[in-house]
Amino acid sequence: MSTVVTCGTGTASQRQPTEHVYYSSTKSLCKTCKQAVDAKIQFSGGAVYFDKFCRDHGHQRVLVASSVEWYLDALSFIAPHTPPRGEIHAVRSGCPFDCGPCASHQQKVYMPVVPITSACNLDCPICYTVNKNEGAHQLSEREFAAILGHLRAQNDELDIINFTGGEPTMHPELPKLLRMASEAGIRRLTVSTNGLKLRSEAYVRELAAVDARIVLSLDTFDPEVDQRMLGANTVRAKLEALELLEKHDVTTTLLPAIAAGLNDKDLGKLFDLMMRKPNIVSLELHTLTFTGQGGAGFDRTARITTPDLHRLLEEHTGGAIAARDFVPSPLAHPHCYSICYLLALDGGGVVPFARFMGREKLFELLGDSLYIQPREPVEEALRTAMDELWADPDRLPESEALLRTLKRLLREMFPPGKPLPMAQRQKIAERATKAIYIHSHMDEESFDVARVMKCSIGVPEVDGSNIPTCSYNVLYRENDARFADPDMLERMGRTEPHPLLAPAPAPPANRRSLPILKVPS
Structure with a gap:
């Protein structure tokens, strides 16, 4: 206990000891205005928290890891970085407002994530991005060729690319774009999809012919949980898609977004499904993130962190898999991946x-x-x-x-x-x-510029720029008129562009509109 003298009064008061341990600090974002704020990294009750203050929106505190032991263990793994090549943006406003990359960015892109369409046939309550069906953006072959050209110039070797959206299977030329990437020398062509279109065997056969790899968003086996998280009952459709993927020997990854108290109970079943199916080679677990058209308004009690998933896997396997069997990725910040x-x-x-x-x-x-x-x-x-x-x-x-x-x-x-x-x-x-890959995405509450600076997953553009995915999802996508539906932005309370980010150009007129589809139960 220490004595504090209050300024202007000369009155002494006793300052009580804190219940937390101050560890360090970083730069984060205000959860409301998304302006940069300082974040104290505090250890309390065996967990790790960010403690922040915005002068306009007050004090904020968020859980970033349920285990101090894991948090420090991950930081003990140190690897050199490989800086990005190509045009580098000058630092004007400071991280994360100069992405492209800027001169502060430490790591090259090892996996480009290309959003080829703004259209999606679901409107998920957990969606961490912003989509647009009215006047949907569809990446053209010419634009994709330009992106591939920049990626080849920026990398001596590029072994993987990820196609996303929206929902990438709603792009009418997805198979052709996959072939273009293959012809450019990229071996692993991954498609992140909700799988609804994969109930068509002809379409699965077409994707198999170009050796596409499917990353299937399978969150739960419980229809009620599915309805709450995805706004639809997609379980049967996705299991049908999995049968066709196995039939045609399509290499598959299961990707659930894990929410505490909802589908965390499904983790064991998802693990068992991966182990049973020879074509399912990996399980990529995403911790739920509270940003985007759905996630920003989702119940915060669903927040879960990497050590929680370690514990659930250890319990399910009876210790056959434990936290010490995981390591970070040397190509990213140690708190981004656990592998x-x-x-x-x-x-x-x-x-x-x-x-x-x-x-x-x-x-x-x-x-x-x-x-x-x-x-x-x-x-x-x-x-x-x-x-x-x-x-x-x-x-x-x-x-x-x-x-x-x-x-x-x-x-x-x-x-x-x-x-x-x-x-x-x-x-x-x-x-x-x-x-098993645990990928801890960030939102405006858990945002950490130290992690963004070493991000190796980027969203490439036709001009050669490349934005780290968490910066893209939290800040840049909602300022891009090609992807951001005004109604979605209004639902999120984002009616004005961020003052530090210049909005991207509006899309050409006369784009075809694509409706949200109802999924048969």
């Missing part, structure tokens, strides 16, 4: 990579791509793991099965004297492993 790779053992069962090769080696293998690539460093790491298991077989109870599986996998991926093409090696690797 676990699992090796499927011959004869059944899985073992996390971190247990047989160590967390540091797993972190190292993620250093050249967001997803592990079966290149020579992987071969070396697996052979080293085998040597260590031979030397100390009692280190893991699964050692014998691990050795058999690793020996077979190395023989198939790296046959002596017969190097396989990368795509073939990738296919073998993905059928022998499963991956």
Whole structure:
């Protein structure tokens, strides 16, 4: 307890000790006006909070992690950054108001996310972006060709691109855009979709023909929860889509947005579904974010953080997967991704990579791509793991099965004297492993410029600019007339553009309007 003298009165008062520990500070945003504000990073009750003050909208506090231990552990993983190439914007207003990237940005883009349409056939209460069906924007082939040209110039190698929207399957030329990306040398073509159009076998066959990878937004198996989160009952439609994707052997990722008290109970079932289906290679868990046309007004009690998902997975698997089996991505801020790779053992069962090769080696293998690539460093790491298991077989109870599986996998991926093409090696690797990616998106309440500055997921434009995805979703998209429906903005209380962001040009006239569709239950 300390003595404080109040200015102007000379009166002494006793200042009570705080219930929190001050750790550090960062720059964040006011949840109401989205102006930059200082954020104190505080530890309290074993959790991490941002404590902020806006002179116009007062004091604000938000949970950013339910575990101080995880928060600090993630920061112990340090990796060098690779600065972006190409035109760099000058810093005028300060992060995050000069994105494109600006001179403060630390990391190049490793996965471009291209919104090819503003149209969407759902109006989800949890939607973290802004969509527009009336006069919908559709990216043209010429515009996409320009984006690809800039991406090639800015990257020596680009192994992945993500197509999004709106709902990307509502773009009439999606298969053609996928072929253009493939012809540009990009191997992994991912489509983030709600899956409603994938009930058409002809359409699934068309996507399979261009080797598209589907990232399916499957949030729950409970129709009532589905209605509350998505505003429709989509469960049956998505399960039908999954059957067709399996039939045509389309590589698939399940992507649920997890909300506390709603679909967190589905996490175990989603994990089991991934483990059962050979074409489902990964589970990408997004913590719910409270921004955009739906999310900004969603119940804040649904906020969940990365350590909560670690705990749920550990409980469901009986400890077969634990928090220490996850590492951050070396290509992003340590609090953005939490990643676990699992090796499927011959004869059944899985073992996390971190247990047989160590967390540091797993972190190292993620250093050249967001997803592990079966290149020579992987071969070396697996052979080293085998040597260590031979030397100390009692280190893991699964050692014998691990050795058999690793020996077979190395023989198939790296046959002596017969190097396989990368795509073939990738296919073998993905059928022998499963991956769990926890991606903690930010909203205006949890926004942290330290994380944005090292973001490696960007939204590219035809002029060569590239905006980090969280900055894009929180700030830039709603100021872009191509994507922002005025009615949606009014619903969000965003009737005026942000004073520090110049609005993007309005779209050409006579764009075709696309309605929101009703999903049959």
